[in-house]
Amino acid sequence: MNRLAGKHALITGGTSGIGLETAQRFLAEGARVLVTGVTPDSIEKARKILGEEVPVVRADARDLDAQRDLVEQVGRHFGRLDVVFLNAGVSDWRPFEAHTEDSFDQLFDTNVKGVFFLTQALLPVLANPSSVIINSSNSAHGGYGMANAYAATKAAVSSLMQSWNADLLASHGIRFNAISPGPVDTPLYSSAKLGIEDQAQRAVLLENIASHVPLGRMGRPEEIAEAVVYLASDAAAFTVGQDLVLDGGQTIL
Numbered sequence: 425m426n427r428l429a430g431k432h433a434l435i436t437g438g439t440s441g442i443g444l445e446t447a448q449r450f451l452a453e454g455a456r457v458l459v460t461g462v463t464p465d466s467i468e469k470a471r472k473i474l475g476e477e478v479p480v481v482r483a484d485a486r487d488l489d490a491q492r493d494l495v496e497q498v499g500r501h502f503g504r505l506d507v508v509f510l511n512a513g514v515s516d517w518r519p520f521e522a523h524t525e526d527s528f529d530q531l532f533d534t535n536v537k538g539v540f541f542l543t544q545a546l547l548p549v550l551a552n553p554s555s556v557i558i559n560s561s562n563s564a565h566g567g568y569g570m571a572n573a574y575a576a577t578k579a580a581v582s583s584l585m586q587s588w589n590a591d592l593l594a595s596h597g598i599r600f601n602a603i604s605p606g607p608v609d610t611p612l613y614s615s616a617k618l619g620i621e622d623q624a625q626r627a628v629l630l631e632n633i634a635s636h637v638p639l640g641r642m643g644r645p646e647e648i649a650e651a652v653v654y655l656a657s658d659a660a661a662f663t664v665g666q667d668l669v670l671d672g673g674q675t676i677l
């Protein structure tokens with residue numbers, strides 16, 4: 425299929441999980457892709473998977489200078505961008521009482537400040553028309569135990585997505601949409617990222633998560649990537665300001 429033929433795409437957090445899967449789908453659909461990541465091992469791994477044609481750039485979402493460098497690199501590689509998938513993010517589920525100023529700042533700096541200022545910096549290279557898709561979360565749309573600060577970061581970007589259509593659709597031709605996945609089986613649930621060394625304990629947690637999804641399982645990265653391809657493509661040219669919940673029925677059932 426060639427649903428993204430001729431398009432230039434940036435995927436933040438394209439070195440792992442949903443972003444990496446989406447990068448592969450974009451390539452298969454004919455796009456040229458540049459991805460970002462932050463962890464050296466993850467960047468190396470992504471380079472091997474995505475191949476030499478795909479620039480894999482280290483750009484920390486929390487660092488505004490790095491974001492400006494990234495825009496410069498995008499300009500150098502592609503000249504213009506037709507698609508941006510703002511996907512880089514971290515999750516930190518813990519009891520409300522256990523949050524600290526640092527844990528709060530880590531979440532908001534990566535998931536909100538990074539998205540806000542990268543979007544601002546990208547305006548000069550975004551084509552008219554273009555499509556920006558933000559990776560939010562179904563936790564932004566309901567009350568989930570221990571989601572508190574994380575869910576608030578995702579509610580913030582879902583809100584920005586709507587405001588930015590008001591700011592930028594008519595003047596710049598940029599369509600903003602979001603996806604809001606439920607639990608998806610990615611390295612976000614690895615022992616390292618969960619901070620759970622004990623594999624048995626981790627397995628219990630994953631089973632528990634899956635049992636709260638009406639479909640009875642976690643989502644697969646390809647099921648999320650497919651929705652991003654649609655929103656990025658011209659087939660979605662009339663789709664503006666939507667927040668597509670992809671969660672096996674968790675939010676509505």
Ligand SMILES: NC(=O)c1ccc[n+]([C@@H]2O[C@H](COP(=O)([O-])OP(=O)(O)OC[C@H]3O[C@@H](n4cnc5c(N)ncnc54)[C@H](OP(=O)(O)O)[C@@H]3O)[C@@H](O)[C@H]2O)c1
Pocket residue numbers: 436437438439440441442443460461462463464466467483484485486511512513514515534559560561562604605606607608609610611612617
């Ligand atoms: N998995 C789920 O259940 C789920 C559900 C709802 C929403 N989401 C959202 O989906 C997005 C992707 O998550 P995932 O599940 O695919 O997790 P993942 O496999 O851990 O991937 C996260 C990606 O974000 C990058 N990243 C993390 N911190 C960064 C920073 N400071 N600067 C730049 N890049 C950074 C990582 O880069 P490195 O690999 O280089 O460290 C990686 O490429 C996140 O925004 C997450 O909140 C996930």
